[in-house]
Amino acid sequence: MLFQTLLSLVTLAVSVNAANYKRVTCPDGNVASNEACCVFFSLRDDLQANLFGGVCGEEAHESLRLAFHDAIGFSKSMGPSAGGGADGSPITFPDVEPNFPANLGIADSVDFLTPFLGAHNVSSGDLIQLAAAVGITNCPGAPRLEFLGGRPPPIAPSIIGLVPEPQDNITSILARMEDGGSFSPAEVVALLSSHSIARSDHVDPTIQAVPFDSTPFVYDTQFFLETLLKGTGFPGTGPNTGEALSPLPLSSGENVGELRLQSDGLFARDSRTACTWQSFINNEKLMASQFQAVMAKLAVIGQNPSKLIDCSEVVPEPLPAVNKPATYPAGKSKADIQQSCFSEPFPTLSTDPGKATLIPHCPPSQGGDADDCDSDEGSL
Known part of the structure; x- marks a missing residue:
């Protein structure tokens, strides 16, 4: 009798739970939970x-x-x-x-x-x-x-x-992020993967749509690799407040070189964040999963x-990854890396062939129409 009573209660609970998760058809025909x-x-x-x-x-x-x-x-x-x-x-x-x-x-x-x-x-x-x-x-x-x-x-x-601003030091940024959202240093690095698809207007006000890596229209790990390359120059009139030397400053017409935020360069080299930073290089699945988790937070x-x-x-299914491994931009190699994490070996990567890298101003689908490619300002 007791077993039958328990079974009845379990059946009732399952029925109630199923009712709570019954999907509904919306007026526009979509089905929602x-x-x-x-x-x-x-x-x-x-x-x-x-x-x-x-x-x-x-x-x-x-x-x-x-x-x-x-x-x-x-x-x-x-x-x-x-x-x-x-x-x-x-x-x-x-x-x-x-x-x-x-x-x-x-x-x-x-x-x-x-x-x-x-x-x-x-x-x-x-x-x-x-x-x-x-x-x-x-x-x-x-x-x-x-x-x-x-x-x-x-x-x-x-x-x-x-x-936080790019000219802030790492200690103050980490303290602000902990106070603002209980983010750990590793989670802050994961958030910065957004810079893989970000560009700047205001760090250097003389140039527009300046990307933070060489593939600004693809969510990939190039940003984490290129931020560890030695800086050699500025794409515009730098140094400006919050700007550090860039490894790819070359510009040509609308194709503006790469800009490095001071804070990004410091995060890549700080002992509290360097190993998380390096772990994302050529590991897009790890970078994406960590970004997904921290964005939910x-x-x-x-x-x-x-x-x-x-x-x-x-939320739609995202466009699939291009499945291109991280590579050193043309003319760069492991010798240009300023490695700051030594607990794990640095990834073995190839170098792109050809002349020095020029970064496209517009997504390929926009056909180089600069009028449709105004820029945004990267966070942190």
Whole structure:
């Protein structure tokens, strides 16, 4: 009798659980795990068709940057008055946070995302995080990010001084990242893999769309390799505040050389982060999985995840990786590496043939149309 009672209770629990996870058909025909996710399908399609266009271009890069700048506006030590984290406050208060010095350039992403807020019944926090997750799927090799929906509207903007800057020292950046989101040094390095698809407008104001590695339209590990190469020059008028010597400064017309952020160069060589940095070189699966995990953590800073709804099925499958191993740019070799981690052997890599590397200004699908390839500013 007792066994039959227990069996009945288990059967009831399974039935209730199945009812809770019953999939629903949305008005547009999409199938969701929760009715609350239906609104995000139309938003996703709108973003892809009318913003990203299936290209790993500046809108994708800038949306990812905005997700970071929004979320890191939070402080465990100072409390709620410092900011609400991943709450969408840069869009809700566009005359405040975009004007902070460390946020130079995010006004562009605020401007191009704001119309989508009016067209869809979502919060600004959900819009920012979904735009980042959808945009990066257009970059070959990127991981598929988690998306949780249901963030409430922000109450107030964050305060100035919470976003790390490239001229900051590593100790202060790590302290800010721990206070802002309980990020470990290894997790900060994982977040910096976003620089694989980032470019800069404002570190050197005389040049535009300056990438941080030689493959800015592909999510790959070249960034972690090239940041360890000896710097030889500046792509523009450097050195500027927050800029370090670059290994690939050569420019030609619209093809602007590589820019190295001071903080990136230091992270690659600091004893607290150098081995994590080196571990990503030619290990795209590790880099992508770590980035996927840390972005899930970033996206809920200041939120109660138990009150959010997992709508990850809305995020498209990313474009597949190009499956090209990391290589030394033409003219470079192991002799140019400033190795800082010696607990593991440095990867054995080949060198690209040909003349010195020139970095393309536009994604291949844009056919070199410079007018469509304005740039964004890398974080940290």
